[in-house]
Amino acid sequence: GQQLNQSPQSMFIQEGEDVSMNCTSSSIFNTWLWYKQDPGEGPVLLIALYKAGELTSNGRLTAQFGITRKDSFLNISASIPSDVGIYFCAGSLTQGGSEKLVFGKGTKLTVNP
Amino acid sequence: DGGITQSPKYLFRKEGQNVTLSCEQNLNHDAMYWYRQDPGQGLRLIYYSQIVNDFQKGDIAEGYSVSREKKESFPLTVTSAQKNPTAFYLCASSRDRNRNTIYFGEGSWLTVV
Numbered sequence: 100g101q102q103l104n105q106s107p108q109s110m111f112i113q114e115g116e117d118v119s120m121n122c123t124s125s126s127i128f129n130t131w132l133w134y135k136q137d138p139g140e141g142p143v144l145l146i147a148l149y150k151a152g153e154l155t156s157n158g159r160l161t162a163q164f165g166i167t168r169k170d171s172f173l174n175i176s177a178s179i180p181s182d183v184g185i186y187f188c189a190g191s192l193t194q195g196g197s198e199k200l201v202f203g204k205g206t207k208l209t210v211n212p
Numbered sequence: 213d214g215g216i217t218q219s220p221k222y223l224f225r226k227e228g229q230n231v232t233l234s235c236e237q238n239l240n241h242d243a244m245y246w247y248r249q250d251p252g253q254g255l256r257l258i259y260y261s262q263i264v265n266d267f268q269k270g271d272i273a274e275g276y277s278v279s280r281e282k283k284e285s286f287p288l289t290v291t292s293a294q295k296n297p298t299a300f301y302l303c304a305s306s307r308d309r310n311r312n313t314i315y316f317g318e319g320s321w322l323t324v325v
Contacts, residue, residue, distance in 0.1 A: 103254075130312050141218075141302050141316035187255075191312035198312045202254040 105188055105203030112178055113211050120206040121172040122188035129198065130191040131164050131171040136205070137184045145186075146173070178210050215239070216317035218303050224323050231290045233320045235303030244286035245304040245314065248272060255302065261286055262308065290322060297324045 105122045112118060122131070130149055134142035146157050148164035148171060155162055161174045171190070175182055188203040216237045225231045237244065246258040257270030261280040275294025280286055286305075290297045300321055306314040 132313060134316075139300075139319070139321070141216075141318045144313070144315060147313050189312075189314075200257075200312045200314065204252070204254045 103188060103190055103201050103203040105206055107206060108204070109207040109209070111209045111211065114178060114180060116178055118175040118178055118182070118208060119172060120186060120188075121170060122190065122203045123170040124190065124201075125169065126190075126192055126201075127168045128171075128190035128192050129168075131162070132189040132191075133160075133162050133171070133173045134187045134189065135184050136187060142187055175208075178208075180210050180212050183208055183210050216303055216305055216315060218301075218317035218320045220320060221318070222321045222323075224325060227324055228292045229324075230292060231297070231322060231324075233288045233290070233301055233303075233322070235286045235288065235317060236284050237286075237303075237305045237317075238284060239305055239315065240283075241305035241315075242283070242308045243306045243314075244280070245306075246270075246276070246278065246286070246288045247302040247304060249300040249302055249319075258288065258301075297322060 103122045103124050132147050133145045136142040146155050146162040151168045152166050153164040159176045185205040185207050187205045191198045191200045219234045243262050245260045247255040256272050258276050259270050259278040261267040264283050267278050267280050277289045300319050302319050303317040304314045
């Protein structure tokens, strides 16, 4: 089936550093979504991208829908301790006449104060 | 506040017992979903429902059952046929099946001993 390759699997950074993570696939996606999940909680939607090339910001977060529609990245600027968590990408693609949502396996972010 | 409410948050059951997890949403969304999350794996779709009184199997439906008698509610039953039921279960909803910006509940931890 379709797979999303999310990288890196984990990151250890110092407070104040910028962070970048991405998701790639061999499939073409119609929508890209980025979520953050805190331990023991449900994922929270951070950014939704609907058009190829779209660049969207949400505070210190910026995400882009790749021009080939096969990838997306998420950047976090000036990281702070509360950025700790697991970040998931998700992409939707058309399959059998309906939309299917595929998830990456997540990037675990650790921020050292 | 609008949102998705899952209950209970934590549930312990003996092996061989059926268990029902509740999911209620007041977002007026047509589509609802159940995902299972295991460490090191991406989210896996168990069942989804596009409209009241209709639901479809996801990728790992065996050992689970659902109902959709009301738009707001989509309970999941983990039956004794599910071989490895201990997991974190996430309910989600979207405006409709083909608008894949989905929002998650806070999750339910099920431990079967």
